[in-house]
Amino acid sequence: MYDLIILGAGPAGLSAAVYAIRKRLDFLVISQDLGGRTNTLVTLPEVEDYTIIKAREQVGVYRSRLHYRSELLRTEKITKLQALGEPGAVKATVFQVNTRRSDGMEQRYETRTVLIATGTKTVSLDVPGLKQFWGRGLGTNIQSYNHAFWEKDVFLYGDSTRVLWAALDLSDFAAGVHLAIPTDGSYDLDVLDQLREHENIFLYEDAKLLEFQGNEFCRTVEIQTPQGIVSIHAAGFFLEFDPEPALDFIDPQLGLARDDDDRIVVDRFMESSVSGLFAAGDVCTMGRYQVLTALGQGAGAALSIYQWLRRPTIID
């Protein structure tokens, strides 16, 4: 049985792995890839390269450590996480992780503690040009790129209050914020009213995405509005949806506490409501959808887990 299994190898899982190596824990990392979201870079046509701190560079050193210690990594799909053992026997619980390898073989691992760092699910929309331009002038997570839009035009699309806040943040320095929202979204009406007072926010309500267009980069989007088809030219195009945590593998019987956005509730030690089960990065309530915060949370979680494992065992 392992001391620890880390689920996910994005920034949170990678930094946790480096700290687990330092603490000489007997552990494994299980993930479908190495690097997680940092493998997706958004390059912007009108933005100087040096103004962007690339996410992949931020995790580079952690990534290479795990790459070098490849015996600690299993590139498998996590299909189930459950607790074995007596309910109520606080420290006696054993966790079981089920996975599927790429050749279809099912695997099973047992561990005393688990760190869940599986991030969020990818949102996919069926819009012409989306796949073609994804990562080239078109992407998501505008908060990582806000500063790059000083006196430039930017296009935002989303179906919740998250995209409204993103537009308000951008209006402080972008020349024009073109915000398209669909009819079937759910928006805080006070924030919507606030938006209408900003002269540089152009709001398109009841909008539908028709097509992203460009050459090397995305340069234009066509949207359908009640007034007709509108073509919007901008320096960047961002789709901002409420991120949904990637937690389909959790056994409901674990009774893991989640917040309204389905994220794992953690305390300041990154421990969840289930003893021995920790979470870090975008999947938990501390998540800030940034590489640096995920790296810090992963490292902090690994240190907490080390302390947890050293506590004297309490069996009922």
Ligand SMILES: Cc1cc2nc3c(=O)[nH]c(=O)nc-3n(C[C@H](O)[C@H](O)[C@H](O)COP(=O)(O)OP(=O)(O)OC[C@H]3O[C@@H](n4cnc5c(N)ncnc54)[C@H](O)[C@@H]3O)c2cc1C
């Ligand atoms: C397009 C884009 C651009 C971004 N740009 C920046 C930026 O410039 N700067 C910045 O600070 N932040 C940026 N972010 C945000 C940042 O990348 C994330 O906040 C960060 O990667 C979260 O780290 P994480 O470890 O919590 O999760 P993730 O990076 O999402 O990693 C999760 C890991 O879990 C694995 N996983 C999930 N489910 C399973 C499963 N069932 N089985 C096996 N493995 C699984 C995934 O394969 C992945 O390896 C960007 C995000 C996106 C989407």
